[in-house]
Amino acid sequence: MADEVMDWDSAYRQDGAFPGPPPWNIGEPQPELAALIRDGKVTGDVLDAGCGHAELSLALAAQGYTVVGIDVSPTAIAAATRSAEERGLSNATFVCDDITAFTGFDGRFSTIIDSTLFHSLPIEGRDGYLRSIRRAAAPGARYYVLVFAKGAFPPDIETKPHEVDEDELRAAVSQHFEIDEIRPAKIHSHKPEFPDMPDGPMPFDTDGKGRMMMPAYLLSAHTAS
Numbered sequence: 001m002a003d004e005v006m007d008w009d010s011a012y013r014q015d016g017a018f019p020g021p022p023p024w025n026i027g028e029p030q031p032e033l034a035a036l037i038r039d040g041k042v043t044g045d046v047l048d049a050g051c052g053h054a055e056l057s058l059a060l061a062a063q064g065y066t067v068v069g070i071d072v073s074p075t076a077i078a079a080a081t082r083s084a085e086e087r088g089l090s091n092a093t094f095v096c097d098d099i100t101a102f103t104g105f106d107g108r109f110s111t112i113i114d115s116t117l118f119h120s121l122p123i124e125g126r127d128g129y130l131r132s133i134r135r136a137a138a139p140g141a142r143y144y145v146l147v148f149a150k151g152a153f154p155p156d157i158e159t160k161p162h163e164v165d166e167d168e169l170r171a172a173v174s175q176h177f178e179i180d181e182i183r184p185a186k187i188h189s190h191k192p193e194f195p196d197m198p199d200g201p202m203p204f205d206t207d208g209k210g211r212m213m214m215p216a217y218l219l220s221a222h223t224a225s
Contacts, residue, residue, distance in 0.1 A: 025052065029115070030115055032216070045111075047111070047133065049070060050072075050099055052071055081093075100128035106135055109137055112133050112142070113143075114145040114147070130175065140222065140223060141223045143219075145218070146216055148164070149216050152187075
């Protein structure tokens, strides 16, 4: 997906390039982000940026947080809304919108979490995305990004996310947020079913549930108080 906009609704409908469930849907929040929640790093109203099926939003809402999930895919938003209704989570709401240009939440969120969204954006859309979420951030808000690191995917695969190195991530985010830390992390994923993905096992460690643990960064940042 080097220079094209991914058809995310096709991915969530499980047709086109994604004949099976999206590999990033693991049925629970990414473990790196679940650890932030356990450690008390999430406060106030939360924006789940690029929420998808919203495992993160639903887990946060179940713990009492007020959460808004935004995603460009109508199919994903409909599925997330149904799940919240079925679980009685009225404190989780979902909006279908372009995360690079959304409005209507100025100064609202004390915590913004990007769970594997950043690398999915067209590179030219990153600044619009960061401007939009900065506008939605409350004074002193926390911002967390879990993103694929360079080298996470074989270099000859064309259909893959825009992996980043630390300098690239820092340069983009520091224009809008104060960066506290960028550290190596893992994204847990099922094996992607991209058309050009090689057969056989991928060269990654697996977790206790058999999911790949792929190289990533976890960025922590904040806005001025």
